[in-house]
Amino acid sequence: MKQELLEKLTQKQERIIEIRRYLHAHPELSFQEENTAKYIAAFYADKACDVQTNVGGHGIVATIDSGKPGRTLAIRADFDALPIQEETGLPFASQNFGVMHACGHDGHTAYMLILAETLIEMKDQFTGKVVVLHQPAEETPPGGAIGMIRDGCLDGVDHVLGIHVMSTMPTGEIAYREGAIQTGRASFKVKITGRGGHGSSPHMANDAIVAASEFIVALQTIISRRLNPFDVGSITVGSFDGKGSFNVIKDAVVLEGDVRAMTEATRTLIEKEIRRLLDGLAVMFGITYDLDYENDYPVLVNDVALTEFVAKALQEAAMDEVTTITRCEPQPPSEDFAYYAKERPSCFFYVGAMPADGIFYPHHHPKFDINEASLLIAAKAMGTLVADYTQK
Incomplete structure (x- = not known):
């Protein structure tokens, strides 16, 4: 079965690329993927599988039943885009202003559709069921996975697998890692309020910008002095809204920040310490704060x-396109595939997609692109x- 499956996928490579390019040209933002969902549903319309639409929003679940007893494996691909104006100059660049597939989710969907089609054609050769999860809204909290889970997409599922293509990894490389593989995330927004006044008379005011600046510097002591040196965590203040006139002391400023951690205990500790710092700031500077x-x-x-x-099966497979299978380091970004992994034993791994000329841009960059040869590798x-999984 496996050799026949791989041969069929090779024969369909051009269709994978065609689908990817169509999706790339027609991106939609998280929770707004109405047309993409219709496109995916239409793809399955004449195929011998059970299809559920509007799962957790725009999610689609296609169940391929072999008709034989066995385990149930779910395989997931996301399909949302990002609020980025594309600068690739590709002939199939985004036609939707300010929206771009800058993370590879178009490729995820393209390879998954053709893989699902091929599995449907060969379903009499395996046992159990394969559940294909087409997930919206990976990029924007609370994410699409949690809604699909609440709507029952994992009912009866034993295990879940997912792939992410990586522009930063050479095409031909596959990477995996057991245990904690991507960070957990938190975000915060805090308004620090003092008392406004004239720049010539700071003694009659209470400068919120000064207090907020002290807070930003002190935040980094959570990482350097509160975390165990062997723990992983980061805090980033990405927005400081303190704009005003040069000679006016601001009465309030708003900060927005991002938190990452590799254990739930670390994420909890960082939140506790942020709240403690704000309490101390209120006493130290005589300000008040509102924290979200x-x-x-x-x-x-x-x-x-x-x-x-996963590692053993990939290492034993005869895939000419694969040059290296390696155990990688944990990845800094966060991923809502984590919700599936909390519910069922799961594995999320990576397929290299660096352009052939070696010039690449990171995910979420306006010039992000992938080597389309990676899509056949992902499918295989x-x-x-x-x-x-379905035969052993």
């Missing part, structure tokens, strides 16, 4: 046994795992 703190995507933890299965890698 939100924990969203949890730490993504790959199941050890399933990851061992996931197809290999489905074949081994």
Whole structure:
């Protein structure tokens, strides 16, 4: 079955690329993917599988039932884009102003559709079920995964697999890691209020900018002095809204920030220390504050046994396009695939997609692009795992 599956996918490579280019030209933002969802649903319209639409919003679940008893494997691909104006100059660049597939989700959907089609054609050759999760809204909290889970997309599912293409990894490389693989995330917005006044008379005011500046500097002591040196965490203040006249002391400023951690305990500790610093700031500077703190995507933890299965199956597979299979370091970004991994033993791994000339831009960059040869590799890698999982 596996060899036949890989051969069929090779024959369909041009269709994978065609679908990717169509999706790339027609991106939609998180929670607004109405047309993309219709496109995906239409793809399955004449195929021998059960399709559920509007799962957790615009999500689509396609269940491929072999008709034979066995386990159920879910495979996931996301399909939302980002609020970025594309600067690639590609002939199939985004036609939607200010919206771009700058993370590779167009490629995820393209390879998954053709893989699903091929599995449907060959479903009499495997056992159990394969559940294809087409997920919206990975990029924007609370994310699309949690809504799909609430609507039952994992009912009866034993394990979940996911792939992300990576422009920063050479094409031909596949990377995996067991355990904590991507950070958990939190965000905060805090308004610090003092008392406004004239720049010539600071003694008659209470400068919110000075207090907020002290807070920003003190935040980094949480990482350097409150975390165990072997723990991983970061705090970034990405927005400081203190604009005003040069000779006016601001009465209030608003800060917005980002938190990342590799364990839930670390994420909890950082939140506790941020609140403690703000309490101290209020006493030290005589200010008041309003804090909106939100924990969203949890730490993504790959199941050890399933990851061992993934690594072994990929290493034993005969995929000419794959040059290297390696155990990688944890990745700094966060990923709402983590919600699936909290519910079922799961594995999320990476497929290199660096352009052939070696010139690449990181994910979420206006010039981001992928080597489309990576899409066949992704389809074959996931197809290999489905074949081994459903036959062994």
